[in-house]
Amino acid sequence: MKLMRLLCWIMVFCIDVHVKAEETHKEKCDFNRGNCVILAEDGRRVFRSDEILVMLAPRALLEIRNENTVQLVKGDFYIETEQPVKLQTPYAKIWCEGECKGLFSRTAVTLEVKSLDGNWRITRAGEKTVYVVPAGLQVSIGEVAENGQAQMEFPQSLPWVPTIKQWASLYPGKVSEFKPELEKFRQVWREAVEAVSVLHQTVATRAVASHEAEVEQARRQRLAQLREDQGLRNLFRDKNP
């Protein structure tokens, strides 16, 4: 029996076991000290600190530059924060007062912000105005245009299916934890869709009214010009009968 045990031990010793360790090669990153880079390679990767939780999609890259500032460099991110952490890109700065959750997609020329919970605050490059993106809405910000301000589109309601797919793929918890969050979000999303449709209607009505006013003014100017031309012609005819 002893011999058998010995043989088994030798056999086990000889077998070359490779276990793929996910966390072993990762560097430590201290959020408060800054100056560290986090890259998700082929799989998604999570970064947790007291201030923020970031789930990086495969091949996403972020840089923690200094205290409380995270630069989103490229890729998709799911971010949860309860602290005034500042998220930065060349096109906009984003932060949250209170508790927020959101999905962020960063490409070379755009940043897309999808608010899942709380009110995210945004200032775009070249403008000091603070825009609020409540839960259930999304906004896209692009490069700085000729007017010196980053291009930003009107906030829109989140598209349900793509958002949920993206959220599910980056959710840091278990499926059982995700389901109740999703149910809670559905209600928030419904309200946001309704609110935005009303807002869009108001803006569209205002735009139409403004356009109509412009058209009316142009018509008045044209008529005045015509009257002046006619007057000149009459004057010319009177002088040259």
Added chain:
Amino acid sequence: MPLILYMRLTSFLCFILVMMLGWMQLYSRAREIFNGTSEIKAEIGHLKSTTAHERIAMALEREQFLEFRQNVATLMPDVLKSKGLGEEGYPYRSLASSISRSEAELVRQTIAKTLFERAKDNFRQEKFPKAIHGFHQIIDHFGFTPYVADSYFLLAESHFKQNELEACTGVIQEMVELFPHHELTGFALVRLGRIYQVQNRNEEAIEIFKTVMRSFPQRDVAAQAKASLKGIDL
């Protein structure tokens, strides 16, 4: 008795198996060490990690440059208002064109226009090789500007003037594919008909002229095609 024999035999076989595994392991390790495979593997690993670090560094540098560019772009409108006018303002306008895409597009349009005017001048002065070079530049590098169709047409004409009939036919064919309803394509097809006429391919020429009359609603094109058709009949 047979049970003890069986046990011993099993132990012996296990021992042999373990020995064999051990030897195989030893052999493979020794092979890796003595033929340099392990060193190459280590080097590949090192190179991979260096490349990954360099890639990250590059992405971060690109990000910093992008940030700088966007910061400059936010300052440009005020700078252009105060300093961007006249000859002295050229460096500021040039900087603005390099940081803002729409400005860059305007610059591209201007370059294309200058090139086109220069090539057209060469065409008028009958410097056809220079004109051909210019039109090719516009077609190859400024494909989305409004001067492309004109460049194709004048390129075909330049080839025709140099008696390069095959090249001329090739350009006209490209025009038919790229701008099938353009007025200049109609004129180019009339030119093609005349080439066929010169080459004594009258039937094909007639067919071309008739097609032009049928397919191009523009009065000038149809009139030219009709006149050319009459010329063949005479």
